[in-house]
Amino acid sequence: MPYTGRCHSATDRLRPVADALSTLIESGPVQVLVNNAGVHEDAVLAGMSPTQWSRVIDVSLNGFYNVTQPLLLPMIRARWGRIINISSVAAIMGNRGQANYAAAKAALHGATKALALEVASRGITVNAVAPGIIASPMAAETFPQAQIDALVPMKRAGKPEEVAGLVAYLASDAAAYISGQIIAINGAMA
Numbered sequence: 001m002p003y004t005g006r007c008h009s010a011t012d013r014l015r016p017v018a019d020a021l022s023t024l025i026e027s028g029p030v031q032v033l034v035n036n037a038g039v040h041e042d043a044v045l046a047g048m049s050p051t052q053w054s055r056v057i058d059v060s061l062n063g064f065y066n067v068t069q070p071l072l073l074p075m076i077r078a079r080w081g082r083i084i085n086i087s088s089v090a091a092i093m094g095n096r097g098q099a100n101y102a103a104a105k106a107a108l109h110g111a112t113k114a115l116a117l118e119v120a121s122r123g124i125t126v127n128a129v130a131p132g133i134i135a136s137p138m139a140a141e142t143f144p145q146a147q148i149d150a151l152v153p154m155k156r157a158g159k160p161e162e163v164a165g166l167v168a169y170l171a172s173d174a175a176a177y178i179s180g181q182i183i184a185i186n187g188a189m190a
Contacts, residue, residue: 021070029074029081032171036086037063038105042097053100060104064111072119081124082171085112087182089132093190105130109182116180125179127170132186134158154187 024030039059041052064085075081090098091105109128116126133143135157149155166185169175184190 017066018070021067025071025074029078030071031075031078031080032082032084033068033071033075034084034086034167034171035064035067035108037067038086038088038101040098040101042101044097045099048100056100057104060101061107061111064108068115075124076119076122079123081119081122082175083115083124083126084167084170085126085128086167087112087128087130089130089184089186089189092130092182092184112182113180120179123176125170125175127175127178127180128182129163129166129170130182130184130186131163132158132184132189134160134163136160152187152189156187158185158187 021030037059039056041048041056043049043052068083075083085108087105087108088101089095090102091109094102109130112126112128119126133139133148133152139157143151143157148157163185166183170178170183
C-alpha cells in the first residue's frame with residue numbers, strides 16, 4: 001500500500017503484506033529472510049515534517065516487523081533460519097539531515113539484538129549488516145570521489161558484491177554461531 005501520510009489502522013496496512021506472505025509460506029517456511037527496506041526523506045530535524053519522519057520510520061523500521069513477524073512461527077517450527085537485516089552506517093555514526101533514517105536503522109539494531117535472543121534456542125540467527133557508501137548510480141550522484149576520499153579511509157565506495165558476499169555468508173551454515181551482531185561493511189568509516 002503506498003504511503004499517503006494518512007493514518008490507517010495497523011490491520012489495514014498489514015493486510016496486503018499478510019496476504020502475500022501467507023501465499024508464500026503455503027509451500028513451506030521461509031528460512032532465509034533478508035530485510036532490505038529503506039527510504040530517505042532527508043531534512044534537518046528542525047525542518048522535518050511529520051510525514052517525512054513517519055514515512056521513513058514506517059518503511060525502514062515497521063517494514064521489518066511487517067515482514068518478519070508473520071514468518072517467525074513457521075521458521076521456529078522448522079528449527080532453522082537466518083534473518084539478516086540491512087541497516088546503514090548512518091545508524092552507527094549518524095548523518096546530518098537524516099535523523100529519521102538514522103533513528104529507524106538504529107532501532108533496527110535493537111530489534112536485531114532482541115530477536116536474536118528470542119530465537120537463539122531454535123536454531124535461528126538474526127544479524128544486521130550496516131553498509132557505508134556502496135557503489136551505485138544513486139551513490140555516484142550523491143558522493144563525488146573527493147567526498148568519498150574524505151569520508152572513507154579506504155578511499156573507495158564498497159562494491160555491491162562485497163555486501164552480497166557478507167549476506168550470503170550470514171545466511172549459510174558456516175555462520176551458525178554468529179547471532180545478534182551488527183556487522184559494519186564500510187571501508188573503516190566507523
